Amino acid sequence: MQRALISTLRLTRPPTPLSARRCASVGAAQTPEIQVRALAGADKGITEILMKRPHACNALGNIFVSELLEALAQLRDDQQVRVLLFRSGVKGVFCAGADLKEREQMNEAEVAVCTQRLRSLMNEIASSAVMGLIETTRGLFPGAGGTQRLPRCLGVALAKELIFTGRRLSGAQAQALGLVNHAVAQNEEGNAAYHRARELAQEILPQAPIAVRLSKVAIDRGMEVDVASGMVIEGICYAQNIPTRDRLEGMAAFREKRPPRFVGE
Numbered sequence: 001m002q003r004a005l006i007s008t009l010r011l012t013r014p015p016t017p018l019s020a021r022r023c024a025s026v027g028a029a030q031t032p033e034i035q036v037r038a039l040a041g042a043d044k045g046i047t048e049i050l051m052k053r054p055h056a057c058n059a060l061g062n063i064f065v066s067e068l069l070e071a072l073a074q075l076r077d078d079q080q081v082r083v084l085l086f087r088s089g090v091k092g093v094f095c096a097g098a099d100l101k102e103r104e105q106m107n108e109a110e111v112a113v114c115t116q117r118l119r120s121l122m123n124e125i126a127s128s129a130v131m132g133l134i135e136t137t138r139g140l141f142p143g144a145g146g147t148q149r150l151p152r153c154l155g156v157a158l159a160k161e162l163i164f165t166g167r168r169l170s171g172a173q174a175q176a177l178g179l180v181n182h183a184v185a186q187n188e189e190g191n192a193a194y195h196r197a198r199e200l201a202q203e204i205l206p207q208a209p210i211a212v213r214l215s216k217v218a219i220d221r222g223m224e225v226d227v228a229s230g231m232v233i234e235g236i237c238y239a240q241n242i243p244t245r246d247r248l249e250g251m252a253a254f255r256e257k258r259p260p261r262f263v264g265e
Contacts, residue, residue: 034067035089036075045082045209046201047075052089057096064099065117079264082209083201087194094193100138115144137166152223153179208246209264214238 035050049071051058058064075081088094106114133142133150141147142163151159154177162169171183182200184192204212214237222230241247245265253260 032067033061033064034071036071038080043198043202043205045080045205046085046198047078047081047083048085048087049075050087050089051095054090056099056101057093058088058090059096059099059102061099061102062114065114069117079209082212082264083204085194085197085201087197091189098135098140098144100140132166132168133163135166136164206259206262208244208250208260208262210244210246211241214241 031052033051033053035052037048037050038044039046039048049068051064051068053059053061053064056064075084103111103114133146135142135146142150147159147163150162153159154162158177161167169177169179171180174180175183182196184196186192187195218230218234218237222233225233246260246262249262250260
């Protein structure tokens, strides 16, 4: 078991550079619904994924999902990307959820494929705003992972209540329940959440990137198993961090009373 875990948890090397900042599946005459932008200057290391499907309020249609999955695949092993932000290019909305107009035109087999792709996408990311799993109010089932993730976040009883009623939550309500970390008052430009997310990204940016990445792996994988197995996963991740230059730099900086200069090695 431990050998299998080591193989699963080992960080991918060498890094694969991000060769394109838009999806190859998008033709020259078509405006991409997903755009990727690497920030520069003091924000170097932060990359933004801009979601821009204004006519459908960023609903998760086939093209939108394909472009987003392709962007994530390109970014996953890019060692220059330390923090990834998802940003809406549509004022007043983050993501409207599944594209029900498109879904209505699908047959049963196509719906199954679409749902599986959404489930794969949600395995890569997680999102929130005025939110809710409202599928039961449309005769649908929250099959992109909602019935599994929400109980793990809020507990079974509250997850059932929210899914059975299809209730929408405000940002403040979601924060009070622990479903989101932060809720901010909206500004005139409609991008207050983006600015708060960018502030948080700037806090993460100077930290040791390999230690951050391994911490994410340990938390995500550890939540899928019992505590004893989670401790094994943590130990494997810890062992991978020991030989890094960044670990030595962190200890040297502490000893010399100076800020560390992490390089991701």
